[in-house]
Amino acid sequence: xxxxxxxxxxxxxxxxxxxxxxxxxxxxxxxxxxxxxxxxxxxxxxxxxxxxxxxxxxxxxxxxxxxxxxxxxxxxxxxxxxxxxxxxxxxxxxxxxxxxxxxxxxxxxxxxxxxxxxxxxxxxxxxxxxxxxxxxxxxxxxxxxxxxxxxxxxxxxxxxxxxxxxxxxxxxxxxxxxxxxxxxxxxxxxxxxxxxxxxxxxxxxxxxxxxxxxxxxxxxxxxxxxxxxxxxxxxxxxxxxxxxxxxxxxxxxxxxxxxxxxxxxxxxxxxxxxxxxxxxxxxxxxxxxxxxxxxxxxxxxxxxxxxxxxxxxxx
Amino acid sequence: xxxxxxxxxxxxxxxxxxxxxxxxxxxxxxxxxxxxxxxxxxxxxxxxxxxxxxxxxxxxxxxxxxxxxxxxxxxxxxxxxxxxxxxxxxxxxxxxxxxxxxxxxxxxxxxxxxxxxxxxxxxxxxxxxxxxxxxxxxxxxxxxxxxxxxxxxxxxxxxxxxxxxxxxxxxxxxxxxxxxxxxxxxxxxxxxxxxxxxxxxxxxxxxxxxxxxxxxxxxxxxxxxxxxxxxxxxxxxxxxxxxxxxxxxxxxxxxxxxxxxxxxxxxxxx
Numbered sequence: 001x002x003x004x005x006x007x008x009x010x011x012x013x014x015x016x017x018x019x020x021x022x023x024x025x026x027x028x029x030x031x032x033x034x035x036x037x038x039x040x041x042x043x044x045x046x047x048x049x050x051x052x053x054x055x056x057x058x059x060x061x062x063x064x065x066x067x068x069x070x071x072x073x074x075x076x077x078x079x080x081x082x083x084x085x086x087x088x089x090x091x092x093x094x095x096x097x098x099x100x101x102x103x104x105x106x107x108x109x110x111x112x113x114x115x116x117x118x119x120x121x122x123x124x125x126x127x128x129x130x131x132x133x134x135x136x137x138x139x140x141x142x143x144x145x146x147x148x149x150x151x152x153x154x155x156x157x158x159x160x161x162x163x164x165x166x167x168x169x170x171x172x173x174x175x176x177x178x179x180x181x182x183x184x185x186x187x188x189x190x191x192x193x194x195x196x197x198x199x200x201x202x203x204x205x206x207x208x209x210x211x212x213x214x215x216x217x218x219x220x221x222x223x224x225x226x227x228x229x230x231x232x233x234x235x236x237x238x239x240x241x242x243x244x245x246x247x248x249x250x251x252x253x254x255x256x257x258x259x260x261x262x263x264x265x266x267x268x269x270x271x272x273x274x275x276x277x278x279x280x281x282x283x284x285x286x287x288x289x290x291x292x293x294x295x296x297x298x299x300x301x302x303x304x305x306x307x308x309x310x311x312x313x314x315x
Numbered sequence: 316x317x318x319x320x321x322x323x324x325x326x327x328x329x330x331x332x333x334x335x336x337x338x339x340x341x342x343x344x345x346x347x348x349x350x351x352x353x354x355x356x357x358x359x360x361x362x363x364x365x366x367x368x369x370x371x372x373x374x375x376x377x378x379x380x381x382x383x384x385x386x387x388x389x390x391x392x393x394x395x396x397x398x399x400x401x402x403x404x405x406x407x408x409x410x411x412x413x414x415x416x417x418x419x420x421x422x423x424x425x426x427x428x429x430x431x432x433x434x435x436x437x438x439x440x441x442x443x444x445x446x447x448x449x450x451x452x453x454x455x456x457x458x459x460x461x462x463x464x465x466x467x468x469x470x471x472x473x474x475x476x477x478x479x480x481x482x483x484x485x486x487x488x489x490x491x492x493x494x495x496x497x498x499x500x501x502x503x504x505x506x507x508x509x510x511x512x513x514x515x516x517x518x519x520x521x522x523x524x525x526x527x528x529x530x531x532x533x534x535x536x537x538x539x540x541x542x543x544x545x546x547x548x549x550x551x552x553x554x555x556x557x558x559x560x561x562x563x564x565x566x567x568x569x570x571x572x573x574x575x576x577x578x579x580x581x582x583x584x585x
Binding site for chain 1 (some may be wrong): 323324326328330333334336337340342347351361376396400403404408410411414426428429430431434436440461462464465468472485488517523526528529546550558559562569572573574577578581
């Protein structure tokens with residue numbers, strides 16, 4: 001392939017002229033975005049609008065909906081209609097599941113940050129060749145099958161699992177500790193699932209850190225602790241926010257983890273929604289629950305946009 | 316050589332140990348799962364000896380065959396459709412004058428990444444139920460291909476767009492300068508330079524489709540079992556190391572595709 005060997009000034013003048021010519025000729029290029037936009041529009045956006053409509057309809061007895069306007073789905077979220085006198089009674093069952101999920105997601109985000117930040121920083125301070133290996137090692141679990149990874153946790157914490165077998169053999173305990181199908185199991189599973197989601201955005205932010213600033217801080221007699229809290233952490237704030245969001249949102253809507261490790265006893269929002277479309281046979285309620293989850297996610301995204309807008313975007 | 320009070324300014328105490336702990340936490344459970352796929356005993360938890368028998372019985376299982384076939388049909392179709400449309404979209408959104416609605420288009424492309432999977436799953440289920448009920452339309456396994464294509468597009472789009480933005484535009488200008496038609500300039504200059512981005516995007520699209528459980532589980536009709544659904548069905552029966560063998564196969568496929576995508580991206584960086 002031949003490369004341009006023009007001198008810089010000529011090149012830039014020619015380039016700006018050519019840029020106009022190329023881009024003017026390529027105005028029709030915008031039409032190339034259409035196939036992707038149409039596919040996502042019909043099979044991604046339209047379904048979301050459909051569940052908005054469904055949430056205001058009445059459940060059909062065997063799943064699906066009847067075309068009859070009703071706000072029952074939203075009322076049922078907080079209240080239950082008394083069968084005898086038809087009054088509404090406050091039932092916090094669903095609310096409790098939402099709050100529990102929120103708590104799970106917050107704890108997951110905090111612990112992932114506490115483990116992920118030092119890891120990402122350590123990775124970012126390795127020599128380049130070593131850095132690539134670390135990134136690959138974190139990237140592999142990021143893309144690996146979540147179902148299989150959750151299964152791996154299940155094998156370890158079962159009553160006949162590796163941990164209990166080891167403790168029994170060592171004589172530390174004389175009957176297995178129940179860990180599977182507990183809140184502990186779900187929390188562990190969420191941490192395991194989403195740790196790489198925290199490390200990677202943190203790493204890409206820390207990788208760009210200007211270490212001369214750290215040098216300057218030490219020159220000005222900062223201690224290690226001060227350098228960490230007053231230089232490194234403030235500079236990596238965009239990465240911290242992005243990482244927290246990438247963990248918090250999927251953790252809040254987690255489905256696979258509580259399904260396998262909670263055993264249907266300890267529900268999270270994701271299982272609750274799926275239940276309405278399965279054994280619950282109440283699609284409008286499921287749609288309303290999904291939209292309430294979506295609202296929570298939008299609040300988180302809004303927070304993210306407000307915290308990152310007005311800053312120069314790199315990359 | 317050793318001077319007193321010399322410190323590595325990049326060091327922070329304890330960070331190395333935490334990084335190593337993270338790596339162990341991420342890998343030990345999965346490695347244990349893989350090791351037990353070689354267990355000759357029929358229990359998942361008691362080690363008896365080494366055998367490859369469970370891979371044999373997994374690979375000879377007819378249910379596994381049909382699940383693998385479904386998975387491949389869905390993933391390959393979704394990968395092709397999403398990669399082609401993502402490539403076109405990336406060109407249409409970088410090699411043009413900024414157009415009205417460009418920001419909105421970018422948001423639409425990325426939408427599937429922002430909506431929690433369970434919401435996409437029930438929304439897609441409702442959608443297909445509606446068109447089946449209203450128009451009598453059912454695309455069979457095509458339903459799953461369409462559902463997968465939607466969330467594969469943003470994954471394919473990201474590396475392709477990144478590659479287009481990193482590319483040296485002067486080469487395309489030079490081609491135009493030498494009287495190449497826009498199509499020729501694209502075919503002879505842009506496309507060859509874009510190939511690594513397209514391959515990396517296709518690899519990611521394939522993985523997310525291949526591994527998907529949540530959306531597939533809710534949208535799949537009878538007889539549309541994919542490999543992750545097959546594993547889920549197996550968990551609910553008494554388990555044998557066969558499930559470890561199948562899980563290991565799935566993990567190895569993921570590792571292969573991630574590494575390929577990663578290596579292509581690395582070569583770009585040099």
